Amino acid sequence: MKGLEDRIRKEGRVIGDSILKVDSFLNHQVDPVLMDHIGAEFADLFHGVTITKVLTLEASGIAPALAAAYHLGVPLIFAKKSGSHNIGSDVYTSVVHSFTYNRDYTVQVSRAYLASDDRVLIVDDFLANGAAIRGMMELIAKAGASCAGVGVVVEKAFQDGGQQLRSSGVRVESLASIASMKDGEIQFVPEENTGN
Amino acid sequence: MKGLEDRIRKEGRVIGDSILKVDSFLNHQVDPVLMDHIGAEFADLFHGVTITKVLTLEASGIAPALAAAYHLGVPLIFAKKSGSHNIGSDVYTSVVHSFTYNRDYTVQVSRAYLASDDRVLIVDDFLANGAAIRGMMELIAKAGASCAGVGVVVEKAFQDGGQQLRSSGVRVESLASIASMKDGEIQFVPEENTGN
Numbered sequence: 001m002k003g004l005e006d007r008i009r010k011e012g013r014v015i016g017d018s019i020l021k022v023d024s025f026l027n028h029q030v031d032p033v034l035m036d037h038i039g040a041e042f043a044d045l046f047h048g049v050t051i052t053k054v055l056t057l058e059a060s061g062i063a064p065a066l067a068a069a070y071h072l073g074v075p076l077i078f079a080k081k082s083g084s085h086n087i088g089s090d091v092y093t094s095v096v097h098s099f100t101y102n103r104d105y106t107v108q109v110s111r112a113y114l115a116s117d118d119r120v121l122i123v124d125d126f127l128a129n130g131a132a133i134r135g136m137m138e139l140i141a142k143a144g145a146s147c148a149g150v151g152v153v154v155e156k157a158f159q160d161g162g163q164q165l166r167s168s169g170v171r172v173e174s175l176a177s178i179a180s181m182k183d184g185e186i187q188f189v190p191e192e193n194t195g196n
Numbered sequence: 197m198k199g200l201e202d203r204i205r206k207e208g209r210v211i212g213d214s215i216l217k218v219d220s221f222l223n224h225q226v227d228p229v230l231m232d233h234i235g236a237e238f239a240d241l242f243h244g245v246t247i248t249k250v251l252t253l254e255a256s257g258i259a260p261a262l263a264a265a266y267h268l269g270v271p272l273i274f275a276k277k278s279g280s281h282n283i284g285s286d287v288y289t290s291v292v293h294s295f296t297y298n299r300d301y302t303v304q305v306s307r308a309y310l311a312s313d314d315r316v317l318i319v320d321d322f323l324a325n326g327a328a329i330r331g332m333m334e335l336i337a338k339a340g341a342s343c344a345g346v347g348v349v350v351e352k353a354f355q356d357g358g359q360q361l362r363s364s365g366v367r368v369e370s371l372a373s374i375a376s377m378k379d380g381e382i383q384f385v386p387e388e389n390t391g392n
Contacts, residue, residue: 029273029309032266058255059274063262070228077225078255113225 001041001175005188007034008154008176014184018128018156026153027060027125038175039067042123042151045173046072051121051148053077053114055140057107057132064153065123072121077113079136082106092142096135099128107132109139116144127152127174130161137170149173157189197237197371201384203230204350204372210380214324214352222349223256223321234371235263238319238347241369242268247317247344249273249310251336253303253328260349261319268317273309275332278302288338292331295324303328305335312340323348323370326357333366350374353385 013021025031042064054076056065062078069076082093082105091108098105114120122136133150140147147170155162155174158181165172177189209217221227238260247268252261253275265272278289278301287304294301310316318332329346336343343366351358351370354377361368373385 023306024308025271028276028306029271030262030265032262032272033269035262036266059258059276062255062258063272066226066228066231066259066262069226070232073229075221075225076228076259080224080255110219110224112220 001038003037004034004153004176007031008178009186012186014181014186017180017182018159020154020156020178020181020186022154026063030063032063035063035067036070038064038153039069039071041175042068042121042173043071045151046121046149049121049148050119052118053120053145054123055079055109055114055120055136056123057081057136060126061124064125068121068123068151075113077109079107079109079139082108092139094135094138094142097131099131107135107139109143111143114140114143114145118143118145119148120145121148122150123152124150125153126156127154127161127165127172128156128159130159130165133161133165151175154178197234199233200230200349200372203227204374205382208382210377210382213376213378214355216350216352216374216377216382218350222259226259228259231259231263232266234260234349235265235267237371238264238317238369239267241347242317242345245317245344246315248314249316249341250319251275251305251310251316251332252319253277253332256322257320260321264317264319264347271309273305275303275305275335278304288335290331290334290338293327295327303331303335305339307339310336310339310341314339314341315344316341317344318346319348320346321349322352323350323357323361323368324352324355326361329357329361345369347371 011024054069057079093108149171152174155177157177179187179189207220250265250272289304345367348370351373353373375383375385
């Protein structure tokens, strides 16, 4: 997605060789018009695929996932990190390892909102090692529902989460795919090579 | 906002005399079309007021606030709860007391995204005692910016947060204002009496 790559080039800040801060438009300050374009792009990419729900993880996945749900015409569910919320005990849970903070946390979704006939599109802001996505896939599996695909705004293609998911047969669409960030310079994977 | 009140009557679950669960369309599962209507309604209500940013608090404020920011044509910022994020040290912070969990937590926003000439509309999903809203107002004050008003989706008018804010001269618009929830029955404040 050309406009997104330009925005990342212009405003993204690289820290070390693997951290990309895009908090001026994606995950702290948010550009609502860009979110709308992102949502429309996901809806286009998954056109023709049966999708009944969009699932994301609080908090930074919510903005792009809401836009995707709007354009797909389906409800959004955001999984919650336990401890911070009381959504009752009637939940599906999974444990996600955060590499950034080197700890495990539990994510949960009310059983009421995922049914066995749901076909769920997972949307998130970043895909790196894939731990959060796999946690959401586990929630979907526990509900007996199926995962219709994964849409991420930014994929760090130099980490192996995306490759692992695709090898296991999951359709993963990333709107910007970063090949490397060595020496502070962002290199994107050319669109014809993203495997989408 | 008529459609919202109907939705609360139909899907809201009252627990005790003061807890209202609307997690089928607002803060766990989210109806993106309703969010769009909510965003448009906030933009209408604050039409003619200079607003340069929308500010909310992660996570459940993000969906209605993103829609409001979209319709107002300004960026959204979501304040983060510290501990869960690393947004650096160059932040404004304030301490918010959670009555639900009976503990204090710190909320923060990067200094880069709030400037002294910003006129900020605060948007949140709920207003009860007003602690989260006051925390966000403190962030705005610390930046030397000004608060253009407060928009909340659901106000619990039987708690005093809204009254306190209005008494101190803040314009507060709530799209649904609940007078009482005694015996599980939701009574709304008639629209002509909401003080808006």
